[in-house]
Amino acid sequence: MATVHHWTGLEAKALRLALRLSVRAFAQQLGLAVATVSKWESKLADTEPRPDTQAILDTALGRAGAAVHLRFETLLSEMTSPVQYTGRRRVTASGPRVWEYESWADDLDRVVVALSRQNFAFADSLLTRWLTRFKAPELDDKGLYLLARSTTLLGDLKRYQGTFVGLMTARHAYTSARTVFTQLDVPRRVAQLDLSLAVVAEMSGKLESAARTYETLAVDDRLSPRDRARARLWVGTALSKDGQHDYATRVMNAATRDFEDLAEPDDWSVAHQKLALAHRGAGDLAAAFRFLDIACTAGSAESPMQRVQLTTAQAHILRTDPATRDEGLRLLDDAAQIAAKAGLGHQLRSIEAIRRTCEGAFKPLQQRAGSNE
Incomplete structure (x- = not known):
């Protein structure tokens, strides 16, 4: 079992990482201030905990399991190795380690x-930490791979939020990754x-370009x-x-059959x-x-985005029929509230566009009704 004869900030940081705790959680476990642990993390071997804190760290390490000791x-x-070499580049102590x-x-x-x-807030905080x-x-190749994955997920985050600036950021992130x-390779x-x-292009209104890319990728x-x-399904959405x-x-029918063959029920429902x-x-x-009835029966709507997309589709179809128009408008309001609360900017703009078409269609009816009075 590992033992430490004299603790510095370096050993304390290694223990925190071996326990897989955040700075805040580690401080809470030790009964210390977050600022104290942060000082250890910044100064490493150049700072030493007080004698009573050394004993606390001894106890934390002693209570840890064998796996924690091995990681420690x-x-x-x-952390004490000054230089590592990879097949492509020199990585100094400022670069990442295996842990x-x-x-x-x-x-x-x-x-x-x-x-x-x-x-989105939690996802953004995690991505910012590493980016x-x-x-x-x-970075070596593994680090570059993780960097590219992080950048891709940043693009997903900005795309899901769907603001105009967010779409530009998403495009830049995807291109960089x-x-x-x-x-x-x-x-x-x-x-x-x-x-x-291609999805970003479609969301930006470049429907023809997006459809062409989707068609190419559907057989890639x-x-x-x-x-x-x-990709085949999204060809259909862009065309529609x-x-x-x-x-x-x-x-879309072809994509639906593909999802059925692949046993992908959620994708099948979305189709x-x-x-x-x-x-x-x-x-x-x-x-x-x-088709809407099948989608509502077979699909799951656990996340805010799934609920917004399904509710918006219901509203869009119901408001087309005069007999169900009021119900459609009510559902549209429900979808807008969910989208606004979840920060789904693109979906919110789509809902507002549907509302405007509803108002445009309703005005002539009001005018005709007024002329008959």
């Missing part, structure tokens, strides 16, 4: 979960970023079967937004939601309601 010894060995790569990868897993729940910590010249993955990631850039072997099916509803439904909107655009309300 490994971390100390890495930091592990923490970085763990945080990226947390970011993926946070984004799926639209917990501001290292520069590309400090694509350059790194190209340098690392990771073709699957490059193709995924091409897909993400660099992508997984699921990603190729998504461009008013080409008949062609869009044919493409029916998109088909419902395409049929609504083509004027076939019976088919729109049929």
Whole structure:
């Protein structure tokens, strides 16, 4: 078992990392101020805890399990090694170590979960921690891979938030990450970023360009079967937004069959939601309601984005029929409230656009009603 004869900030930091605790959580566990632990982290071997604190650290290490002791010894060995060499570049003590790569990868897993729940503030804090910590010249290939993954997830974050500035930031982040993955020769990631850039183009109103890219990626072997099916579905969404509803439904039907073959129920449900909107655009309300019913029955709406998308689709179709128009407008208000609370800017703008079309369609009815009085 590991023992420490004399604690400095360096050993204290290694213990914190071995315990996999944040600075705040580590301070709470020791019963110390966060500022004290932060001082250790900044000064490392140049600062020494007080004698009573040394005893507290002894106790924390003594109570730790064997796995923590192994990590602690490994971390100390890495942190005290002045220079490491990789096959491509020299990495000094200011660069990342193995334990930091592990923490970085763990945080990226947390970011993926946070984004799926639209917990944007938490995701942003985790990404900022790593994107501001290292520069590309400090990193070996594994570090560059993590940097590119972080940059990609930053693009996802900004894309999901959907503000005009956010879309530009997303495009820049995706382009930067694509350059790194190209340098690392990771073709699957490059193709995924091409897909993400096409989504940003579609969200920015470049429907024809987005549809062409989607069509190319729908048969790109660099992508997984699921990603190729998504690309095919998004061809349909871009075409439908461009008013080409008949062609869009044919493409979407093919994507729906792909999702069924791949046993992807959530994607299958989303495809029916998109088909419902395409049929609504083509004027076939019976088919729109049929596909919408399938989407509502089969799909999950656990995250705010899923709830907004499904509720907006329902509202968009219901408000088309005079008999259900009021219910559609009520659902549109519900979707707007969810989108505003979750910070989903793109969805909120789409809802406002639908509202404006509703108002435009309603005014002539009011005018005709007034002329008959």
